[in-house]
Amino acid sequence: MGDEQVVAPAKQRRISQRGLATRERILEAANRLMLVRGVNATTLDDVREASQTSKSQLYQHFADKQELVRALVKYRGALVLARERGGLERLRSFSGLVRWRNALVQANSLNNGRYGCGLGSMANELSDQDEQARSMLSETFATWEKLISDGLHRMRDSGALRQDADPEKLATGLMAALQGGYLLANAAHDVAPMEVALDMALEHIKSFLVEPSNEPTR
Amino acid sequence: MGDEQVVAPAKQRRISQRGLATRERILEAANRLMLVRGVNATTLDDVREASQTSKSQLYQHFADKQELVRALVKYRGALVLARERGGLERLRSFSGLVRWRNALVQANSLNNGRYGCGLGSMANELSDQDEQARSMLSETFATWEKLISDGLHRMRDSGALRQDADPEKLATGLMAALQGGYLLANAAHDVAPMEVALDMALEHIKSFLVEPSNEPTR
DNA sequence: TTCTATAGAGACCATATGGTCCACTTGAGG
DNA sequence: CCTCAAGTGGACCATATGGTCTCTATAGAA
Numbered sequence: 001m002g003d004e005q006v007v008a009p010a011k012q013r014r015i016s017q018r019g020l021a022t023r024e025r026i027l028e029a030a031n032r033l034m035l036v037r038g039v040n041a042t043t044l045d046d047v048r049e050a051s052q053t054s055k056s057q058l059y060q061h062f063a064d065k066q067e068l069v070r071a072l073v074k075y076r077g078a079l080v081l082a083r084e085r086g087g088l089e090r091l092r093s094f095s096g097l098v099r100w101r102n103a104l105v106q107a108n109s110l111n112n113g114r115y116g117c118g119l120g121s122m123a124n125e126l127s128d129q130d131e132q133a134r135s136m137l138s139e140t141f142a143t144w145e146k147l148i149s150d151g152l153h154r155m156r157d158s159g160a161l162r163q164d165a166d167p168e169k170l171a172t173g174l175m176a177a178l179q180g181g182y183l184l185a186n187a188a189h190d191v192a193p194m195e196v197a198l199d200m201a202l203e204h205i206k207s208f209l210v211e212p213s214n215e216p217t218r
Numbered sequence: 219m220g221d222e223q224v225v226a227p228a229k230q231r232r233i234s235q236r237g238l239a240t241r242e243r244i245l246e247a248a249n250r251l252m253l254v255r256g257v258n259a260t261t262l263d264d265v266r267e268a269s270q271t272s273k274s275q276l277y278q279h280f281a282d283k284q285e286l287v288r289a290l291v292k293y294r295g296a297l298v299l300a301r302e303r304g305g306l307e308r309l310r311s312f313s314g315l316v317r318w319r320n321a322l323v324q325a326n327s328l329n330n331g332r333y334g335c336g337l338g339s340m341a342n343e344l345s346d347q348d349e350q351a352r353s354m355l356s357e358t359f360a361t362w363e364k365l366i367s368d369g370l371h372r373m374r375d376s377g378a379l380r381q382d383a384d385p386e387k388l389a390t391g392l393m394a395a396l397q398g399g400y401l402l403a404n405a406a407h408d409v410a411p412m413e414v415a416l417d418m419a420l421e422h423i424k425s426f427l428v429e430p431s432n433e434p435t436r
Numbered sequence: 437t438t439c440t441a442t443a444g445a446g447a448c449c450a451t452a453t454g455g456t457c458c459a460c461t462t463g464a465g466g
Numbered sequence: 467c468c469t470c471a472a473g474t475g476g477a478c479c480a481t482a483t484g485g486t487c488t489c490t491a492t493a494g495a496a
Contacts, residue, residue: 016493019443036346040258043483054445055485065484115346123405124342128254128332138405172402172411173418177391180398180415184390187341187356196387197394204422234463237473261453272475273455283454 023061026051027075030068035118039069039125066130073126073133076118077140084147091151093160094202094209101198104178108194113185119144120179145171152205165208177201241279244269245293248286253336257287257343284348291344291351294336295358302365309369311378312420312427319416322396326412331403337362338397363389370423383426395419 029051033042044058044065051057062068087100115121119140126133145168152167161167178201181194247269251260262276262283269275280286305318333339337358344351363386370385379385396419399412 016442018493022443038258038343038347040256041347044485045483056444056446056487059485060443116342120401121342123401124334124339125256127334127404127407129256129259134405134407138407141402141405169414169418172414173395176398176402176411176415177394177418178398179401180394180396183338183341183397183401184359184394186345187352187359189345189352189356193390193394196390197398200387200391200394200422201418204418204425207422207425234472236462240473262455263453274457274474274476277455278473 019061022051022053022057026053026058026061026068027071030072031076031079031118034069034072035115035121039072039122044068069126069130070133070136073122073136073140076122077136080117080119081140081143081147084144088147088151091148092154092158094155094206096151097202097205101202105191105195105198108182108185109191113189113191113194116182116186117179120182141175145175148174159210161205162208162210165205170205170208173204174198174201237279240269240271240275244271244276244279244286245289248290249294249297249336252287252290253333253339257290257340262286287344287348288351288354291340291354291358294340295354298335298337299358299361299365302362306365306369309366310372310376312373312424314369315420315423319420323409323413323416326400326403327409331407331409331412334400334404335397338400359393363393366392377428379423380426380428383423388423388426391422392416392419 026047030042030047033046033050037046044055047068048055048058058068062071087103091097091100119137123134123137123141126137128134149167149171152161152165152170155161156163156165156167177197178194181197184193184197185191244265248260248265251264251268255264262273265286266273266276276286280289305321309315309318337355341352341355341359344355346352367385367389370379370383370388373379374381374383374385395415396412399415402411402415403409
């Protein structure tokens with residue numbers, strides 16, 4: 001052994017558009033089903049049926065269920081981060097934070113609080129079951145928090161936030177309030193707790209504003 | 219139909235000490251296993267083995283797995299509420315809140331952030347799967363929050379908290395921070411996020427103190 | 437058009453898991 | 467001591483579920 005890596009072109013399997021589309025369809029179906037039923041309560045047969053594919057497709061694209069789940073963690077993480085980048089990368093003021101809050105609350109209220117956060121629920125279910133998934137989720141949360149803390153840094157640099165504000169801690173606190181809010185809202189089937197939680201976190205951030213604004217929190 | 223309820227003594231099955239002990243053993247084992255593996259990932263055989271019982275015991279005390287899970291929801295709820303009553307029913311000052319925070323953080327740090335809150339994880343897994351369980355969990359959260367808000371009410375009545383403090387909202391916010399903290403800590407395998415989250419909530423409550431104390435947050 | 441590798445359908449398999457059943461044991465009341 | 471219901475052990479069953487395999491269809495390169 002030693003040179004087969006050089007000689008063999010790694011058996012680079014060609015992948016067609018059609019194949020890619022199928023893979024996408026599977027992930028999309030898994031995403032939908034596992035959000036409402038949870039990962040462990042969703043069977044491969046459910047996914048197969050919902051994605052209009054066959055067993056062989058599932059196993060052509062994913063080695064086993066665990067791999068599908070891990071791919072879903074990436075997929076969902078990418079979705080959430082893309083959405084959040086849209087709402088956070090231009091964040092420069094407290095009112096921007098309020099708009100961000102309102103968007104999350106409104107989206108969740110459409111489900112009456114149900115289902116919670118796609119990342120949070122996976123984290124809960126997988127953290128003690130799949131170390132690799134846990135690690136990816138943890139990184140995704142970190143990236144998400146960074147989007148927030150970057151915005152807070154911009155606010156601090158521009159003088160909107162006081163110097164003694166700690167953007168990293170504020171971001172972690174806000175994320176915890178968001179996740180806890182999702183969880184309580186899901187248990188209550190009511191967005192209200194999520195609103196209260198986010199408002200608390202925003203009030204706390206507000207207390208670091210240089211000149212306390214009179215903007216309504218909602 | 220109409221009088222069988224009056225006539226029949228409801229087939230009141232005698233239950234012996236021995237039987238009760240077995241039931242307890244089953245619940246205790248289910249509690250332990252399902253906390254670390256999750257409900258759906260724990261099999262009845264796991265529970266049977268861990269509780270040193272047999273299949274017939276399981277089905278003598280619980281109609282099916284769902285009933286066992288519902289019993290566990292009650293069991294765990296009672297445990298948590300008993301523990302929390304101990305820490306909260308004498309709550310009369312901000313420093314009491316800090317002690318409460320410290321106890322939770324220390325307990326969780328023993329697991330390096332793992333496992334999260336027994337109620338929160340069940341809520342996440344069961345809310346979209348078992349309406350009855352969800353409803354019980356939601357009530358348990360409400361009772362838990364009430365323990366907190368009662369304490370805050372006492373603080374407000376005694377003049378420690380300002381009149382414009384809203385104990386119910388503060389309690390919900392604190393609970394969300396706690397649950398979100400558990401979740402992030404579990405994903406990170408590190409208590410730190412939980413500490414930050416709780417500290418944020420406590421800072422927020424502190425901002426309602428009549429005379430801002432200089433007590434350290436930890 | 438022909439050839440070949442990928443895409444796809446779905447029968448099939450092994451096992452895990454929830455759930456049933458029956459025979460045996462135990463213990464408290466008569 | 468006898469009796470009988472509660473308690474217990476564990477074999478057994480049906481099915482769900484993850485996973486494999488084989489045969490066919492399709493599409494792009496030559």
